[in-house]
Amino acid sequence: MSTLTSGPPRKGLRPPGPGRQHALSLLWRMNKNRIEVIAEAAKLYGDATRIPLGPKTLYLFNHPDHAKYVLADNPLNFHKGIGLQHARKVIGDGLLTSEGDRWKSQRKTIQPVFNAKRINAQLGAVADEADNLVKRLRTHIGQGPVDVRSLMTDLTLGVLGRTLLAADLSEYESLGEDFEAVQNQAMFEMMTLNAVPTWTPLPMQNRFRKARRNLMDVVARLSAERRAHPTPDGDDVVSRLIQSTERETDRVRALGSMRDDLMTLLLAGHETTASTLSWAFYLVDKHPEVAERLHKEAVEVLGDGPMSLADLHKLTYTTQVLEEVMRLYPAVWLLPRIAQEEDEIGGYHVPAGADVLICPYTLQRHPDFWEDPDRFDPERFAPGRASGRARYAYIPFGAGPRFCVGNTLGMMEATVVLATVARDLRLSAGPHFEAFGEPMLTLRIRGGLPMTVKAAG
Numbered sequence: 051m052s053t054l055t056s057g058p059p060r061k062g063l064r065p066p067g068p069g070r071q072h073a074l075s076l077l078w079r080m081n082k083n084r085i086e087v088i089a090e091a092a093k094l095y096g097d098a099t100r101i102p103l104g105p106k107t108l109y110l111f112n113h114p115d116h117a118k119y120v121l122a123d124n125p126l127n128f129h130k131g132i133g134l135q136h137a138r139k140v141i142g143d144g145l146l147t148s149e150g151d152r153w154k155s156q157r158k159t160i161q162p163v164f165n166a167k168r169i170n171a172q173l174g175a176v177a178d179e180a181d182n183l184v185k186r187l188r189t190h191i192g193q194g195p196v197d198v199r200s201l202m203t204d205l206t207l208g209v210l211g212r213t214l215l216a217a218d219l220s221e222y223e224s225l226g227e228d229f230e231a232v233q234n235q236a237m238f239e240m241m242t243l244n245a246v247p248t249w250t251p252l253p254m255q256n257r258f259r260k261a262r263r264n265l266m267d268v269v270a271r272l273s274a275e276r277r278a279h280p281t282p283d284g285d286d287v288v289s290r291l292i293q294s295t296e297r298e299t300d301r302v303r304a305l306g307s308m309r310d311d312l313m314t315l316l317l318a319g320h321e322t323t324a325s326t327l328s329w330a331f332y333l334v335d336k337h338p339e340v341a342e343r344l345h346k347e348a349v350e351v352l353g354d355g356p357m358s359l360a361d362l363h364k365l366t367y368t369t370q371v372l373e374e375v376m377r378l379y380p381a382v383w384l385l386p387r388i389a390q391e392e393d394e395i396g397g398y399h400v401p402a403g404a405d406v407l408i409c410p411y412t413l414q415r416h417p418d419f420w421e422d423p424d425r426f427d428p429e430r431f432a433p434g435r436a437s438g439r440a441r442y443a444y445i446p447f448g449a450g451p452r453f454c455v456g457n458t459l460g461m462m463e464a465t466v467v468l469a470t471v472a473r474d475l476r477l478s479a480g481p482h483f484e485a486f487g488e489p490m491l492t493l494r495i496r497g498g499l500p501m502t503v504k505a506a507g
Contacts, residue, residue, distance in 0.1 A: 062399040067100030077104040084489045092412045098398045110407045114442035116396050117408045122450035131386035132405045144314025159294045163287050169458050172213040176463050177357045179208045180470035187475055187503050195500035199328045206320035209463050216286040222268050229317050231261035233490040269312045322381035323460045325494045329379040330468055331477050332485045333426050345506050348473035368469045370428040376446035380410040383493040410445050419443040477501040
């Protein structure tokens with residue numbers, strides 16, 4: 051393991067790792083299963099590891115002190131890196147991928163939409179969408195399996211539209227498929243190191259170009275609709291972005307910026323929560339004792355009436371379940387950075403331009419900080435159990451100045467939906483179904499999540 055000191059470079063140790071002769075085979079394996087390669091490297095070489103990857107070398111740091119240094123203590127030296135850099139080519143320069151003054155301006159524009167008072171006021175809309183999901187699921191009782199991953203995408207897009215955009219996204223039927231094509235393209239760009247132009251007539255490229263056109267159209271229509279029909283208070287994201295463009299003298303640049311911001315929000319605003327909920331339903335099904343306790347809490351707290359903020363705060367076990375889901379399967383499974391100047395992390399020298407990885411997936415399974423780390427155990431997050439735990443051993447929403455701006459809404463949404471479904475229904479994937487992670491921009495369940503539906507109790 052590494053010595054845990056960080057600071058100005060002094061040409062420290064070179065992190066251990068596989069030799070350069072393995073670079074091509076590792077590149078091939080990364081294309082097949084990125085998480086497996088990264089987890090294996092952490093297990094074999096410790097908290098600081100070099101991973102040769104084709105012409106690149108990745109520097110994986112896997113200790114809470116490393117995460118703190120890169121994300122919180124010295125974030126100005128570590129800009130968004132591999133994967134997110136390539137995502138910029140397909141989703142633009144939005145809040146997820148931008149840096150410096152551009153990022154600060156975007157964050158300042160969007161931050162008020164996520165203040166606690168406004169988010170609390172969205173509980174009714176979130177609960178309404180959860181009730182609609184239950185009604186939709188009820189139609190499948192006694193029928194064959196339904197793809198829960200797809201339903202979660204529809205649900206979270208519905209919540210996103212109502213709570214942040216003041217818009218109905220249900221009329222844009224291909225949104226989920228379009229964002230999947232965008233994610234696929236971003237990962238393709240990363241693994242091929244941008245070597246294949248997007249105009250090439252490959253099937254994936256064709257799907258991406260069509261998806262991008264569709265998404266550009268959605269963004270344009272949302273903007274045009276809001277300009278034609280302003281909301282009374284103007285505190286939704288679309289209104290705020292329109293207001294911010296009015297101050298720009300370069301209209302083309304301003305409209306392009308608004309397009310990028312909306313595109314990023316549409317992708318990040320639904321995909322992370324959809325992923326978390328999908329994994330939650332899968333893991334709850336695999337642990338009947340958790341399912342029973344969830345159901346009991348939901349019945350006791352929610353009853354048959356509408357959900358209140360007081361009810362939300364009483365769903366303590368539901369929250370524990372979600373926190374444990376996010377520990378094992380964090381939607382944002384990788385936080386890639388690029389060192390702007392040479393640095394030192396944990397006693398190891400990091401050259402300027404190096405690709406630095408902080409991986410919540412491996413960090414949150416680190417055996418030095420989590421007992422029996424691969425076991426699903428919501429009791430880890432029971433009151434008092436976190437005492438003494440390293441602060442940066444658990445970072446499902448990131449850390450530092452780029453801590454996820456939507457974490458409060460995301461947790462509210464996931465809690466409301468999981469409790470509402472657990473109160474009324476039981477979803478089952480069957481004893482022989484095994485879910486595998488698909489590490490894209492988010493960590494989703496590969497191939498979907500087919501589950502049957504029956505009444506709870």
